[in-house]
Amino acid sequence: MDMNSFAxxxxxxxxxxxxxPAPQFEAPTxxxxxxxxDFKGSWLVLFSxxxxxxxxxxxxxxxxxxxxPALRELNTELMGLSIDSVYSHISWVRNVEEKMGIKIEFxxxxxxxxxxxxxxxxxxxxxxxxxxxxxxxxxxxxxxxRAMIYYPLTTGRNIDEIVRLIKALQTSDEHxxxxxxNWQPGERVIIPPPQTQEAAEERVQAEGVxxxxxxxxxxxxxxxx
Amino acid sequence: xxxxxxxxSLTSSALDLLRLASRPVSPEAISAxxxxxxxxxxxSLREMLAAGLVVELQAGYQATEEGAAKVGTVMA
Numbered sequence: 563m564d565m566n567s568f569a570x571x572x573x574x575x576x577x578x579x580x581x582x583p584a585p586q587f588e589a590p591t592x593x594x595x596x597x598x599x600d601f602k603g604s605w606l607v608l609f610s611x612x613x614x615x616x617x618x619x620x621x622x623x624x625x626x627x628x629x630x631p632a633l634r635e636l637n638t639e640l641m642g643l644s645i646d647s648v649y650s651h652i653s654w655v656r657n658v659e660e661k662m663g664i665k666i667e668f669x670x671x672x673x674x675x676x677x678x679x680x681x682x683x684x685x686x687x688x689x690x691x692x693x694x695x696x697x698x699x700x701x702x703x704x705x706x707x708r709a710m711i712y713y714p715l716t717t718g719r720n721i722d723e724i725v726r727l728i729k730a731l732q733t734s735d736e737h738x739x740x741x742x743x744n745w746q747p748g749e750r751v752i753i754p755p756p757q758t759q760e761a762a763e764e765r766v767q768a769e770g771v772x773x774x775x776x777x778x779x780x781x782x783x784x785x786x787x
Numbered sequence: 788x789x790x791x792x793x794x795x796s797l798t799s800s801a802l803d804l805l806r807l808a809s810r811p812v813s814p815e816a817i818s819a820x821x822x823x824x825x826x827x828x829x830x831s832l833r834e835m836l837a838a839g840l841v842v843e844l845q846a847g848y849q850a851t852e853e854g855a856a857k858v859g860t861v862m863a
Contacts (some may be wrong), residue, residue: 593827593830594790594830594831594834595830595834596826596830597830597833599829600825600826600827600829600830600833601826603825604824604825604826639824639826
């Protein structure tokens, strides 16, 4: 490691990780000054986009706006972010409504000083030093980071997957289970593997549980029956 | 849901909130009554608190005399 790389490594802010408390902030938004703590008790999808008035971001904003009713049913709010001014944000969301007929009702952070972007590691210098990448941070009601997704500048996100992710996380919290690949609500869930030999023997004989083997057992959730 | 405009006037949502706060009211009750997300209500109350338009009491938030005067309500 040369001295420049060493200096960069030592001053680079620590990236937030799953399970960490979500970094707190206060920021100007299209809905006035908001703090992360204002969202306590609700889940929050905090997402960044590279820039206002760009086509991929516009399709994503429309996708998020269309998903908002479904997210509200999951007690989940949305908040966008980019390194643009609040005036740019206002102008863009008005443009989206005028040209595409979609009203953007969630707040958008105007992160001109990159404070929130730096706090959450939303800038990927290898891709762009001046724009935030397409990052998604799922924050629960206790303000713990529960999931993160990163997409590059070129590729719009799958909004349905973000909704599915929140449903899966909330199902795991409520029922103490895990969810398999491509899981959708109503499908069988995975029971966490037993931790002792005795529990493994009991697991394979348990009623209402289907086991491929002792470590791989699934069940239906009550509301899915 | 910024409440106080640069010229000192209040937004319509701020006025709605002040009308509700003629007696002590919780952020959750305001959110339900105005069909406004709780995060917006909390941010608005913080701004109005700083502007001296509401006070925080044990039972919730209530408009000050200055706040009540903005909407012409009589405080309970």
